[in-house]
Amino acid sequence: MKKTTITYFALIVLLAVTFYFALTHGASKVSFTNLTNTQLNILFNIRLPRIFSDLVAGAALSVSGAFFQASLRNPIADPGFMGVSTGASLFEIVFALIFPSMFLGKIFFAILGGCFAFLLLVQFQSRMNPYKLIIVGVALDAIFSGLISVIAPEKNAGMSLATSTWTTTICLGIIGIIGIIGTLFLSSWANYLKVNDEELSSLGLSAQKMRLILLLLATILASAVTANVGVLAFIGIIVPHQGRFLVGHDYDKLIPFSIIAGSWFLLFVDTVGRTIIAPDEIAANILLAIIGGPVLIAILAKENRGKSYD
Template sequence: MTRKITVFAVVTLLLTVAALYSAMTGSIRVGFGELVQGLFSGSNEQVQIIKDLRFPRILVSMLTGAALGVSGALLQAVMKNPLAEPGIMGISSGAGVVSLAIITIFPVLYFWAPLFSVLGGALACYLVYSLSWRSGLNPLRLILVGIAINATFSGLGQSFNYRGSYAVTSVNQAVSSIFTMKTWEDVYILGLFGGIGLLLALALGSWCNMLAFQDETARNLGLSVTKVRLIISAVAVLLASVATAIGGLILFAGLLVPHIGRLLIGSNYKLLIPFSAIGGALLILSADTIGRTVLAPAEIPASIIMAVVGGPFLIFMLRRSDKLRR
């Protein structure tokens, strides 16, 4: 237990340091003392700019990472598959298509776009699950079907490039996951819907642990397996869809974070879910900060950073899964 507490403390400390570093670094640089004094006094113009522009970006990236990390952990519990991940499985792209459609056709419904995006995410999840099932979920088949669904919805999303400049802007933001120009309104929307999903996920730890047993064993313990899977999947889709609607399409966060969590703290979902939230926030914030600073003033989207890191990791997981089947 001491080791697990230490892991949580270290990851939380790293997240705090990363958030402070991200706030102080960029086109406008301030020291820690100047940042704190400016926030309390309100008299420092540079700090006010950071508060209005950089703080929302930091919070959106952290909330996006937390939602994606927890969504991946929940999907892996439901499908008993460490390769399940909302981006790879097409849930994020399905959610993005519906979100873009709503924003483009009905701009006044922007605040409710995350709710509509859940419908797209749920559709993608159903398609992947049903098309992958053949007396069980084969990891390779799951990935292949997910890639196909992801490509289909991504293509539909790109079609909005031909519907006018507003749609082009929306598509580019959703696909590239650049957190530039995020506002406090984005923070409120993501905090509201994502916060609900995270709270629900924290309450599902016991069910996730029971799903690790064989279905018959879980039923003998009094668990309604089908009902529980639907509930957990719904929460996972909610988190991934909301994160995509506001933060954009980012792959591999839901794959990397839960796997690292299992190595550090074990497979108890009562601990893995909160770790995935903190670790996901750290991962996406770090990716965005690196992309924002390494080639400043140019920016590398967080989605590209994650693809470079996550692609080789997925190959490693596939090879490891193949060895285990042998």
């Protein structure tokens, strides 16, 4: 049996097991053998929206990270800490303070904020190498985070997985699923970007156009996630990084892997966070930072030894 087949089979099994555990465990355990009205309410109005948000957000952030890495030719590029997600969060919070009841407006402004941060990065792209561009992105992230702290200093400002409702889940699902399907059709462009721009031009292909479209789609996905469940960094690094090890560097294989693995990974992390010290929770973004930090260091160490991920 091929390594890729085994990988996908293992992911599907893990996803199914984690889905069942997430559905039945939490502050209170739920048994399907004797469901009460209270338990039904917990299942359908609290846990299912959160689980589906985990699945869509995890997939969207994973493919978003993969497209950022392909476009910038950098294995540590991730909208989660390059200013895109925090730019989306800043614009969303500002709009929410002005028009608190217009939920769809908040989503639109979050996407607008993500695109604004993306356009700022594009201005520096042609003048900097990929690693200096990452530093610019981190600086933008710090600026936007500081502004958020000034504008909305409350501890729980903005959205989070814990605030997931059917309204936020459906909105995220519509934008996320359409965008994720788009990444499947455009995955071959990510492969083309492995070739230098001059060679692509000789083949009649515009590297700049492909790069711009991939980054824009990745930005919209990351911004939509931020608008509905908050800023979640490192998924876009962790999942594609593991995917390159398990299924290879071909983006036609890496993107489908990232969709499934990203869905499972965020569901797993969020489930651990809300069950390990139940009834209290550890936010998913905290656990992702704990996991993502060492992964980021490992990637940089391998890059320093001359090993490429693209």
